[in-house]
Amino acid sequence: MSIIENALKKAGKQDELVTISNEHEVLQQVRIDTAFTNSHVDNKERQHDADQLVSIDWALLENNGFIDRTNTKSQLAEEFRVIKRPLMNNIQGSEANRISRSNLILICSSLPGEGKTFVSINLALSIANELDKKVLLIDADVEKPSISKYLGIKQSPGLIEYLEDDKVNFKDILLKTDLASLSVIPAGKRHKFSTELLSSQRMYLFADEVSRRYKDRIVIFDSPPLLVATQAQVLAELVGQVVLVIAAEETPQAVVNDSIAKLSHCDVVMTLLNKTQKDIDIYGYHYGYGKYGQ
Numbered sequence: 418m419s420i421i422e423n424a425l426k427k428a429g430k431q432d433e434l435v436t437i438s439n440e441h442e443v444l445q446q447v448r449i450d451t452a453f454t455n456s457h458v459d460n461k462e463r464q465h466d467a468d469q470l471v472s473i474d475w476a477l478l479e480n481n482g483f484i485d486r487t488n489t490k491s492q493l494a495e496e497f498r499v500i501k502r503p504l505m506n507n508i509q510g511s512e513a514n515r516i517s518r519s520n521l522i523l524i525c526s527s528l529p530g531e532g533k534t535f536v537s538i539n540l541a542l543s544i545a546n547e548l549d550k551k552v553l554l555i556d557a558d559v560e561k562p563s564i565s566k567y568l569g570i571k572q573s574p575g576l577i578e579y580l581e582d583d584k585v586n587f588k589d590i591l592l593k594t595d596l597a598s599l600s601v602i603p604a605g606k607r608h609k610f611s612t613e614l615l616s617s618q619r620m621y622l623f624a625d626e627v628s629r630r631y632k633d634r635i636v637i638f639d640s641p642p643l644l645v646a647t648q649a650q651v652l653a654e655l656v657g658q659v660v661l662v663i664a665a666e667e668t669p670q671a672v673v674n675d676s677i678a679k680l681s682h683c684d685v686v687m688t689l690l691n692k693t694q695k696d697i698d699i700y701g702y703h704y705g706y707g708k709y710g711q
């Protein structure tokens with residue numbers, strides 16, 4: 418075996434050896450092929466990574482009243498610190514509490530417009546701002562997606578494309594953002610069988626995989642309203658924790674009770690009173706394990 422063959426064998430590249438009698442040519446041929454293959458793959462990877470990197474429109478977020486990236490002392494930032502704490506505690510103590518998939522959190526509400534997306538994005542930003550935390554924000558409101566619009570990022574293939582086509586990989590729908598600790602999966606295109614797709618085995622495997630593979634990552638699902646579409650109930654079965662957003666002084670008690678009944682099988686359901694007129698609403702946030710807050 419020649420020196421070149423030996424070297425290639427060591428480098429695990431023997432397959433790329435082209436047998437030409439003149440050893441000098443072999444060396445050249447192999448070098449060119451290897452270099453070509455590597456740079457081709459690297460370029461493809463680099464291009465893919467570049468395509469999947471998006472910049473959040475921070476000014477748009479701020480104008481719409483979301484947490485300001487620089488003003489970490491604002492009242493809203495302070496409120497989301499309080500909101501995220503019990504969720505994070507449940508993740509840290511999940512083995513003792515026996516909460517499975519505690520790092521998957523569903524944000525839902527009974528009716529449209531109660532503030533699910535507002536809470537999802539602010540919660541994601543608040544957690545992503547912590548030093549050692551990574552967040553994956555998934556737009557699972559496949560009927561009426563709005564995460565991309567609020568963040569000011571491009572519309573691109575997302576959850577629906579992934580569920581519909583098993584040739585679509587996780588990395589094809591995962592968008593990295595200019596906030597390194599925050600990734601986003603958009604909802605993707607409209608689909609008339611979106612409920613069926615969300616309740617499919619592939620979605621179950623997706624949730625399981627995300628929970629296991631990204632143990633260190635908090636995954637936030639923005640969902641459709643519970644009492645208007647069936648998808649939220651399906652999603653609630655996949656996650657470890659549910660936050661039920663309630664628009665203060667808007668959503669009737671009977672409606673909230675209906676939602677609570679629909680979520681009764683979930684391990685952890687926390688209620689979040691949103692849009693209150695009080696200065697600080699930390700006491701509107703109730704939570705409990707296997708039951709509703711006081």
Ligand SMILES: Nc1ncnc2c1ncn2[C@@H]1O[C@H](COP(=O)(O)OP(=O)(O)OP(=O)(O)O)[C@@H](O)[C@H]1O
Binds near residue numbers: 530691
């Ligand atoms: N606590 C809040 N403070 C200020 N504005 C809020 C608050 N909560 C929600 N909003 C505003 O209320 C509107 C509706 O909120 P959002 O889009 O989050 O509701 P949603 O429940 O996701 O609605 P949909 O069911 O249509 O998806 C938005 O303009 C949002 O910015």
Ligand SMILES: [Mg+2]
Binds near residue numbers: 534535558563639
């Ligand atoms: Mg929404």
